[in-house]
Amino acid sequence: MIRRRCGFRQDCLxxxxxxxxxxxxxxxxxxxxxFFLTVGVVGLIxxxxxxxRLHALGKCDxxxxxxxxxxxxxxxxxxxNVVKLLLMGALxxxxxxxxxxxxxxxxxxxGTSLAEGSFVVSTYYEEEEGDFFKGEEGE
Amino acid sequence: xxxxxxIFLALGLGVLGLVSLYRAFKGPTATxxxxxMNMIVTMVVAYTLIxxxxxxxxxxxxxxxxxxxxxxxxxxxxxxxxxxGSLF
Numbered sequence: 622m623i624r625r626r627c628g629f630r631q632d633c634l635x636x637x638x639x640x641x642x643x644x645x646x647x648x649x650x651x652x653x654x655x656f657f658l659t660v661g662v663v664g665l666i667x668x669x670x671x672x673x674r675l676h677a678l679g680k681c682d683x684x685x686x687x688x689x690x691x692x693x694x695x696x697x698x699x700x701x702n703v704v705k706l707l708l709m710g711a712l713x714x715x716x717x718x719x720x721x722x723x724x725x726x727x728x729x730x731x732g733t734s735l736a737e738g739s740f741v742v743s744t745y746y747e748e749e750e751g752d753f754f755k756g757e758e759g760e
Numbered sequence: 761x762x763x764x765x766x767i768f769l770a771l772g773l774g775v776l777g778l779v780s781l782y783r784a785f786k787g788p789t790a791t792x793x794x795x796x797m798n799m800i801v802t803m804v805v806a807y808t809l810i811x812x813x814x815x816x817x818x819x820x821x822x823x824x825x826x827x828x829x830x831x832x833x834x835x836x837x838x839x840x841x842x843x844x845g846s847l848f
Contacts, residue, residue, distance in 0.1 A: 644762045647762070648761075648765050651766075655769055658803070659772075662776045662779050662799065665780055665795065665799055666779060666780070666783055671791050671795070674783075674795055675795055682802050685802070689809065689810075693810075697813060697818070702818050702821060705821045705822070708825070709809075709824060709825050709828065712825070712828055716828065717802075720835050720836075721798075723835070723839050724791055724794055724798070724839060727791060727839045727842055733789050
């Protein structure tokens with residue numbers, strides 16, 4: 622598990638110590654990422670509406686995968702793999718909010734009904750479409 | 761300690777993917793199913809990264825990268841189909 626590439630005993634001890642600290646930090650970061658993913662899935666299951674579910678999902682998703690990738694950056698050997706992981710983290714951070722926004726906009730355009738007791742502040746589509754949220758109840 | 765932790769992390773990610781599959785099965789609208797698909801894609805990417813470290817075959821990183829991009833294009837295509845009625 623721990624890769625020792627060292628000649629002298631003193632260097633070996635120093636590298637072992639650094640590896641141990643790095644592994645502990647990686648375990649803490651990946652536990653945080655798993656916690657955020659768990660919170661996102663609980664929100665996806667238990668919240669009452671498409672918009673509420675996307676509100677829970679869009680942030681916890683990005684944060685969870687970002688923390689897991691940050692934890693993996695600390696323990697993966699090789700510069701190429703680290704660069705690939707960082708590129709993947711940047712792509713996730715850019716793509717996940719864009720996908721969440723497009724899903725929410727599509728649900729709004731299709732006229733998905735809101736949950737009980739919630740209302741819309743913006744009246745962006747109201748002039749063209751009339752009563753917008755009197756549409757279908759699911760499909 | 762690290763390998764045991766990552767095996768349990770992979771198991772937990774699999775359980776979370778199955779739990780979000782429940783929303784894809786029971787979601788009232790199509791956008792719920794798209795959101796659940798997005799969550800499952802995230803779980804699969806994280807699982808692929810952990811499997812990459814556990815098996816020490818690092819070309820799976822490219823597979824995870826391509827999987828993110830392909831899922832992005834697929835989600836955009838599904839949403840355009842839902843929104844406009846046709847893809848092209």
